[in-house]
Amino acid sequence: MNPLIPLFVVIPLLGAFLVMIIGRFFKNFNKYFASLILLSLACLSLYFLFSTGENTFVYKVGGWEPINKIPIGIYMVMDGLTAIVVCIINIIGFLSVFYSISYISRYTSENYFYALFCLMVAGMNGVVISGDLFNIFVFLEISVISAYALVAFGVEKNELEASFKYQVLGGLASFLILFGIGFIYWETKTLNIADIKESLSGGYNRTFYLFAQILILSGFGLKAAIIPFHAWLPDAHSSAPSPISAMLSGVLIKAVGIYVIIRLFFNMFFISEGMAILVTTLGTLSMVIGVFLAIGQWDFKRLLAYHSISQMGYVVMSVGVGMILISRGMRNEVAALALTGGIFHLINHAAFKGLLFLDAGAIEYATGTRDLKEMGGLAKAMPATSATSFIASLSISGIPPFNGFFSKLIIIIAAVMARFYLLAALAAVVSIITLASFMKFQRYAFYNRNPEKLKPGIKEVPFPMLFSMIVLSMVCLLLSVLVIPGVREAILTPAIDILMDPSKYSSQIIGM
Amino acid sequence: MTAYVMCFILFLVGLYGVITRRNLIKIAVSLSIMEISTFLFFALIGYIDGGVAPIVDPADPVQTYVDPLPQALVLTAIVIGLATTAMLMAVIIRLYRKYGTFDIREIKNLKG
Numbered sequence: 229m230n231p232l233i234p235l236f237v238v239i240p241l242l243g244a245f246l247v248m249i250i251g252r253f254f255k256n257f258n259k260y261f262a263s264l265i266l267l268s269l270a271c272l273s274l275y276f277l278f279s280t281g282e283n284t285f286v287y288k289v290g291g292w293e294p295i296n297k298i299p300i301g302i303y304m305v306m307d308g309l310t311a312i313v314v315c316i317i318n319i320i321g322f323l324s325v326f327y328s329i330s331y332i333s334r335y336t337s338e339n340y341f342y343a344l345f346c347l348m349v350a351g352m353n354g355v356v357i358s359g360d361l362f363n364i365f366v367f368l369e370i371s372v373i374s375a376y377a378l379v380a381f382g383v384e385k386n387e388l389e390a391s392f393k394y395q396v397l398g399g400l401a402s403f404l405i406l407f408g409i410g411f412i413y414w415e416t417k418t419l420n421i422a423d424i425k426e427s428l429s430g431g432y433n434r435t436f437y438l439f440a441q442i443l444i445l446s447g448f449g450l451k452a453a454i455i456p457f458h459a460w461l462p463d464a465h466s467s468a469p470s471p472i473s474a475m476l477s478g479v480l481i482k483a484v485g486i487y488v489i490i491r492l493f494f495n496m497f498f499i500s501e502g503m504a505i506l507v508t509t510l511g512t513l514s515m516v517i518g519v520f521l522a523i524g525q526w527d528f529k530r531l532l533a534y535h536s537i538s539q540m541g542y543v544v545m546s547v548g549v550g551m552i553l554i555s556r557g558m559r560n561e562v563a564a565l566a567l568t569g570g571i572f573h574l575i576n577h578a579a580f581k582g583l584l585f586l587d588a589g590a591i592e593y594a595t596g597t598r599d600l601k602e603m604g605g606l607a608k609a610m611p612a613t614s615a616t617s618f619i620a621s622l623s624i625s626g627i628p629p630f631n632g633f634f635s636k637l638i639i640i641i642a643a644v645m646a647r648f649y650l651l652a653a654l655a656a657v658v659s660i661i662t663l664a665s666f667m668k669f670q671r672y673a674f675y676n677r678n679p680e681k682l683k684p685g686i687k688e689v690p691f692p693m694l695f696s697m698i699v700l701s702m703v704c705l706l707l708s709v710l711v712i713p714g715v716r717e718a719i720l721t722p723a724i725d726i727l728m729d730p731s732k733y734s735s736q737i738i739g740m
Numbered sequence: 741m742t743a744y745v746m747c748f749i750l751f752l753v754g755l756y757g758v759i760t761r762r763n764l765i766k767i768a769v770s771l772s773i774m775e776i777s778t779f780l781f782f783a784l785i786g787y788i789d790g791g792v793a794p795i796v797d798p799a800d801p802v803q804t805y806v807d808p809l810p811q812a813l814v815l816t817a818i819v820i821g822l823a824t825t826a827m828l829m830a831v832i833i834r835l836y837r838k839y840g841t842f843d844i845r846e847i848k849n850l851k852g
Binding site: 362365366369373376377380383384385386388389390391392393395396399400402403406407410413414417419463466467 | 751755758764767771774775778781782785807809810813816817820823824827828831832834835838839847848849850
C-alpha cells in the first residue's frame, strides 16, 4: 500500500473544485492556483519516476484486501511504465497551464478554462494509474468530456464544428470500448487487469477473445487517432486554444490511446502473431499517410496535427515489431530494443510536439494569423520563439544531437535487426519528408520576406509563454541523455522489463 | 442467445443512424441508441436464469443470485452517458445559433 498514489487523482479534482468556488471571488486566483496544483503534481511524478525503479506499488481503494488471492475492490498501480507516462502528463501539463497565464487572457470565463484543465489532468492520471478495466473507462470519459469542452472553448464556427466531430467519433469509441469490456467480463467474470490475465491463462473461448481484442483495439485506436480512425484529430487539434492543442497532441492521445493499447496488449492479453501484424500494419500506415497529408497543409496548426499522426505511427510500428518478435518467441533482445525505441519516442514526441504547439500559439498571439502564406520574417521580431521552434523542428525531423534523432535511430536499428528492411526504409524516408515539411514551416514563418499584410510592430510574447517554451526546448536537448547506458537502465529499462515478461505484471499484483 | 443478438442489432441500428443521418439531433439520438444497447448488453451479462436479487438471507442461503456487478457498472455508465449527451446537445444548440441550420452538409468549414 502506497498512500501517495491516489493523490494524482485527488489533487487535480480538488483543485478543479476550488478554482470554481474561490476563483469567483478573487481575480487572478485561478491562474496561480492551477499552476501551483500542476507544479506539485509534477514534483510528485518526478519523485515516483526516480523511486519506482523495478518495484510495483499498489494502492487498494477503500482498503479491500484480496480474498484467496483474488483481488476485490479497485486497484491503483504504479510501475515503471506508469511512472514515465504520469511524468509526461504532469510536466507538460504544468508548462501548458503556466503558458496559459498570458495566452488565455484574451478569452472570457477563465475560471472554466482552469477548472476543465484540472479535470482533464485528473482523468488522464486516473487512466494511467488505474489497474482495473472499468475505471480506465470512467477516467477516460472524465478526461475526454473535458477535452470536448476545451476544444469548443472559443465557441466560434470552427471550434464548435471540430468539437462536434470529436464528440461523435469519441462517443463511438467509448461504446466500442465499453462493449469490449463487457465481453471480457463475460468471459472472465473479473475486471482487474492482473486477475483477467490469470483467468485467461486457465483457458478461454477463442471467438470471444478475438472479438474483445478487435473491439478494444478499434476503440482505443479511435482515441489515439491511428490512421483509419484519424478523421477527428486535425480538426480538433487545430481548433483548440494552443495550450490545449499541446496537451491533446502531446499527452492525451498517448495517455488514453497508445498507453492503454500497450498496457492491455502486453499485460492483459496473450500476444498473438495475427494481432501483432495488425498493429504493425496500422502503425506503418499512420506513419506514411500522416506525413503525406501533412506536407500540403498551409495552416500550421493543422500541419502539426498531421505530424502527430505520423509520429504516433512510429511508436505503434515499433511496439508492433516488438509484439511480432515476442509472439514468435525468439530474439527477445531485439524485441526489447524495439520497445525501448517506441517508449523513448513516445517521451520525446510529448516534449517536441508540446513545444511546437506552444510556438504556434505564440505566433498566433503575436500576429493573429495561422496561415503560413500570410507570415514571414518573424525571426527578427521574435528571436526566442524562432530559436525554440528551430530546436523543436530539428528534433522532430531527427537531426542529432536532439532527442528525436536517438529514438528514431533506435527504432530503425531494431527494425533492421528484426529483418523488417522495408519498415526501416519507410521510417527513414518518412523522417526525411518530415524534415522537408518543417523546413517549409521555418522558411515561411521566420525567414521569408515580411509580407505587407502583416501588421507592423510585432513584439516578442510575454514572460510566462517564453518561460514554458524555453524550458521545453531545454527538455528536448536533455532527453538525449536517456540513451546513455546508466540513465537508460534507471528510467527506461524498468518499463521495458514489465512489458517483456508476460506474467510479471499480473504475478506481482496478485501477490500483494 | 436471441436477446444478445437483438442487443447487437440495436447497436448496429445506432451505428447506421450515426453514419447516414444528416440532422445533428438525429445523430445525437443515434448515439444514444448505441449507448442504450451497450447498457442492455451489460444487464444481460449479469442475468442468470432463475436468479433473485443478490440480498443474502441467512435463513435460506442456497439460492441462485444474479450477478450484481454489471448492474453497478451500468449505473455508472448511465451517469457518464448523461454527461456526454448533455455536452453534445449544448454544442448542437451553439452550432444552430451560428449556422442557423441542423443540416450537417452545410456545416463544413473544416477540411483538408
